[in-house]
Amino acid sequence: MRYKIAIIGGGLAGCAAAWCLSRQGHHVTIFEKGTEIASGASGNERGMINPRFYKFFNKEASFYAAGFKAVLKAAEELSQTHSLDFEQCGALHLITDETKKDRYSEMIKNWGWPEEEMRIVSSEKASEIAGTDIPAEALYLATSAQISPKKLCIAYSEQADIRLNTAIESIEPISDGGWYLDGERFDKAILANAYHIPQLMPEVELQTVRGQMALAKATSCSKTMKCNIHYGGYISAPMNGYHGVGASFQPWSKDVDVKKDDNRYILNKLAEFLPHISESIELEQERASLRTTNKHKFPEFGEVKPGLYVSTAHGSHGLVTSLQAAIEIAKFITTSAKA
Ligand SMILES: Cc1cc2nc3c(=O)[nH]c(=O)nc-3n(C[C@H](O)[C@H](O)[C@H](O)COP(=O)(O)OP(=O)(O)OC[C@H]3O[C@@H](n4cnc5c(N)ncnc54)[C@H](O)[C@@H]3O)c2cc1C
Incomplete structure (x- = not known):
């Protein structure tokens, strides 16, 4: 059965659902x-x-692992026809304390990923992989990638009807299982409007975490970088001559104005581990927005009322979790179509 489906929210959660x-x-x-x-x-x-x-490779880890593989596959497929600024350049996650060392070592044992995809490397090896001096051991994820989330959303949503400048203000159930959105009838509806969901469904409890990131023009010192580097913040390998550099993390603020203080925070964090890079770059094209999270710190997705689904609380890993949530929702909908 083919359904008429409404998705509220045109971010990663909504667009990934639209794609599936x-x-x-x-x-x-x-x-x-x-x-x-x-x-x-x-x-x-x-x-x-x-x-x-x-x-441990528990239920939560297997969700993230599946989403990671799914988004890499989707990006590979979509980048054949769309410019996504997608590059599978790998990522180094610096081991900056004993807790991380323990977590990553256990993870390598328990996740069972092949060594060529996930391993701990010495600071010398990390420097060779990164193409720049790395001061610590690191977890190396060879298949990690960078992408433009915005371009990915556009590619995901290409087959959907898109109504911009349209804020949905009410959703009402219909006795046959469908839903009215501001009076228009749909067979199914998906709430993918992040922290705004409680305005339509007050029983969903969500929190926000403000974050700012920026781009930085690659310099003679930084342009040798060959992979993304994470150290509590992150700097990406150069793409089109620019690094992505992030990010601040402020649960206390709902302000989405760009702040110079955040730039200082981002550069200071970078300077702790890669001072030679931090000194050589300048941040520009800053952007601030709100992540959505919940008390479980895990994405919320699935059927919440007959014919009504949610996909939210994608936190700091929305590229990965939004697609896995979309895959699961599409499965629920297909199963209900067959039943
Ligand atoms: C600084 C920063 C850096 C990040 N870096 C990464 C990263 O490197 N990797 C990663 O995986 N994740 C990252 N994230 C997290 C990721 O961006 C989010 O998890 C993801 O974008 C969430 O997608 P979403 O669709 O749930 O929310 P959103 O993108 O916020 O989309 C919700 C949409 O709903 C719309 N909307 C709201 N109410 C209504 C309504 N009533 N009617 C119609 N539309 C409505 C909004 O306008 C909005 O477009 C980062 C986040 C921040 C803030």
């Missing part, structure tokens, strides 16, 4: 209150693709 459902032949409409797709947290020009790291 359009591919199954459903008719998808995205409602986005902003003037363009990816108006919220998903509008950054640069994002890092990494799973979240768990010691």
Whole structure:
């Protein structure tokens, strides 16, 4: 059965769902209150693709691992026809304390990924991989990548009808299982409007974490970098002559204005581990927005009422989790179509 499906929110969560459902032949409409797709947290020009790291390969870890592989596959496929600024350059996650060392060592044992994909490397080896001096041992994820989240959203949503400048203000159930969105009928609806969901469904409890990131022109010192480097912050390998550099993390603020203080924070963090790079670059094209999270610090997705689904709380790993949530939601919808 082909459904008429409404998605509220044109960020990674909504666009990934649109991609999965359009591919199954459903008719998808995205409602986005902003003037363009990816108006919220998903509008950054640069994002890092990494799973979240768990010691054990538990349910949560397997969700992140599946999402990581799924988004790499999707990006590979979509970059055949779209410019996504996608590069599978690998990532080094510096081991800056004993807790990290323990977590990464256990993770390598428990996740069972091949050594060529995930291993701990010495600071000498890390420097060779990175193409710049790395002061510590690191976890090396050879298949990690960088991408433009904004361009990915545009590519994901290409097959959907998109209604911009349209804020949905009410959703009402219909007795046959469908939903009215501001009076228009749909068979199914997906709430993918991040921390705004409680305005439509007050029982969903969410929090926000403000963050700012920036681009920095590659310099003679930094342009040798060959992979993304994470140290509590991150700097990407140069792409189109620019690094992505991030990010601040402020649960206390809902302000999305760009702040000079955040630039200082981002550069100071970089200076702790890569002072030679920090001294050589200048931040520009800064962008601030709000991440969405919840008390479980884990994405919230699935059917919440008959025919009504949510996908939110994608935190700091939305590139990975939004697609895995979309895959799961598309499965629920397909299963209900067959039943
Ligand atoms: C500084 C920063 C750096 C980050 N870096 C990374 C990274 O490197 N890797 C990574 O994986 N993740 C990263 N993230 C996290 C990632 O950006 C988010 O997890 C992801 O963008 C969340 O997507 P979303 O679709 O849930 O939310 P959003 O992108 O915020 O989308 C929600 C959309 O809903 C729309 N909307 C709201 N209410 C309505 C309504 N009533 N009707 C219609 N539309 C509505 C909004 O306008 C918005 O466009 C970063 C986040 C920040 C802030």
